[in-house]
Amino acid sequence: MSGTAQLLDPGRTGAQAADLERNLSRLIVGQQEAVREIVNIYQMHLAGLNPPGRPIGNFLFLGPTGTGKTRIVEATAESLVGNPRAVIKIDCGEFQHSHEIAKLIGSPPGYLGHRETHPLLSQEVLDQYHTDAVQISFVLFDEIEKASDALWNLLLGILDKATLTLGDNRRVDFSRAMVFLTSNLGADEMASILNPRVGFGISMDSRRRRVDGKLSAKITRAGVEAARRKFTPEFVNRLDKIVVFKPLGEEELSRILEIELGMVQRRIFSGEDPRRYFVFRLSPAAKRHVLEAGTDMKYGARHLKRAIERLLVQPMSNLIASEQIRGGDLIAVDYDESAGRLCFFREGEGLEFQEMTRIVADQGLPMRCAAVAAQYPSRRARPASSRGS
Numbered sequence: 001m002s003g004t005a006q007l008l009d010p011g012r013t014g015a016q017a018a019d020l021e022r023n024l025s026r027l028i029v030g031q032q033e034a035v036r037e038i039v040n041i042y043q044m045h046l047a048g049l050n051p052p053g054r055p056i057g058n059f060l061f062l063g064p065t066g067t068g069k070t071r072i073v074e075a076t077a078e079s080l081v082g083n084p085r086a087v088i089k090i091d092c093g094e095f096q097h098s099h100e101i102a103k104l105i106g107s108p109p110g111y112l113g114h115r116e117t118h119p120l121l122s123q124e125v126l127d128q129y130h131t132d133a134v135q136i137s138f139v140l141f142d143e144i145e146k147a148s149d150a151l152w153n154l155l156l157g158i159l160d161k162a163t164l165t166l167g168d169n170r171r172v173d174f175s176r177a178m179v180f181l182t183s184n185l186g187a188d189e190m191a192s193i194l195n196p197r198v199g200f201g202i203s204m205d206s207r208r209r210r211v212d213g214k215l216s217a218k219i220t221r222a223g224v225e226a227a228r229r230k231f232t233p234e235f236v237n238r239l240d241k242i243v244v245f246k247p248l249g250e251e252e253l254s255r256i257l258e259i260e261l262g263m264v265q266r267r268i269f270s271g272e273d274p275r276r277y278f279v280f281r282l283s284p285a286a287k288r289h290v291l292e293a294g295t296d297m298k299y300g301a302r303h304l305k306r307a308i309e310r311l312l313v314q315p316m317s318n319l320i321a322s323e324q325i326r327g328g329d330l331i332a333v334d335y336d337e338s339a340g341r342l343c344f345f346r347e348g349e350g351l352e353f354q355e356m357t358r359i360v361a362d363q364g365l366p367m368r369c370a371a372v373a374a375q376y377p378s379r380r381a382r383p384a385s386s387r388g389s
């Protein structure tokens with residue numbers, strides 16, 4: 001042993017945890033506490049220091065609808081196993097009665113239909129998305145306040161012992177699972193802290209209101225208190241972390257708009273026929289219009305997504321179906337103030353795929369263009385009407 005002690009820096013994380021943090025910060029807007037907690041637990045798992053015989057992490061996510069509780073779980077799965085759908089979702093409201101619990105864990109041998117039941121929570125289901133590099137399962141129990149007593153008992157066993165016993169007595173091991181529980185509990189109190197007049201007639205000023213430190217602490221307290229009132233201490237003590245998701249203000253929604261526009265462009269680029277790929281871009285006025293139509297404190301980014309579908313995706317689908325938009329087009333979307341709606345122009349045509357990805361990258365749409373471009377190196381987008389020629 002050498003005589004000199006070296007100061008170590010526990011604030012530094014490993015490269016894998018840093019990657020996860022970067023990816024989550026790119027995909028999730030404004031919920032830094034949740035990002036940090038997921039990264040911390042993942043880092044502990046990588047270091048092998050998680051308490052044994054328990055899931056990797058037990059999280060309770062509270063907060064209003066449309067603020068990213070489900071999205072962050074999908075984004076974690078996307079980042080770690082490359083697939084946002086690699087999340088096993090259990091909607092607790094659907095498992096109220098004992099025959100519904102049987103759908104989850106299968107019925108005991110001898111019961112009618114025993115052989116036909118495939119439990120929704122078997123080991124195979126849990127492990128199905130594991131990759132060679134990452135063997136972690138992501139299990140999400142939504143709306144846990146609606147869970148029946150029977151489901152609660154199952155949940156407590158999972159959270160405490162990382163074990164679930166199926167109807168036929170087989171055991172399912174959750175020690176390589178991250179377990180996420182979500183609830184809207186306390187959301188009404190949070191809304192009234194933020195704006196006593198939330199709902200109809202909400203003013204633009206209050207929509208713009210930022211959730212500052214003090215307000216944020218008040219909202220967190222409201223969420224945690226609501227959880228402690230509703231849930232038993234034995235449940236709360238099994239949680240590693242309770243995170244209260246904050247309502248999203250206009251600034252956050254405007255960043256989510258950019259992410260969602262990137263997703264729409266990605267959808268266009270993932271169609272089966274590359275000859276139909278085109279690229280679109282919105283003017284600042286067009287973005288403002290979508291944002292104003294989609295800003296609603298009560299429904300968070302859900303409302304914004306609906307506005308994007310209605311104002312942008314629907315009209316573009318019509319333009320594609322009527323062959324006014326063709327493969328290789330550059331479509332400019334602007335806001336027509338006198339008509340009060342978006343208008344669409346063809347600004348360029350016959351673009352190569354590489355040129356299109358460059359246009360997307362120039363707009364800063366976070367859609368990993370490089371990855372998409374690498375996927376289709378030699379595909380050339382040509383007008384669909386020239387197909388077969």
Ligand SMILES: Nc1ncnc2c1ncn2[C@@H]1O[C@H](COP(=O)(O)OP(=O)(O)OP(=O)(O)O)[C@@H](O)[C@H]1O
Binds near residue numbers: 070259
């Ligand atoms: N913080 C956020 N960052 C990025 N996107 C978000 C965020 N919040 C919401 N979104 C977008 O809005 C959609 C709906 O959000 P999400 O499903 O995560 O809501 P939720 O908080 O789970 O609501 P609920 O309580 O109703 O289940 C997401 O798919 C995502 O596209």
Ligand SMILES: [Mg+2]
Binds near residue numbers: 069070071142182
């Ligand atoms: Mg959700």
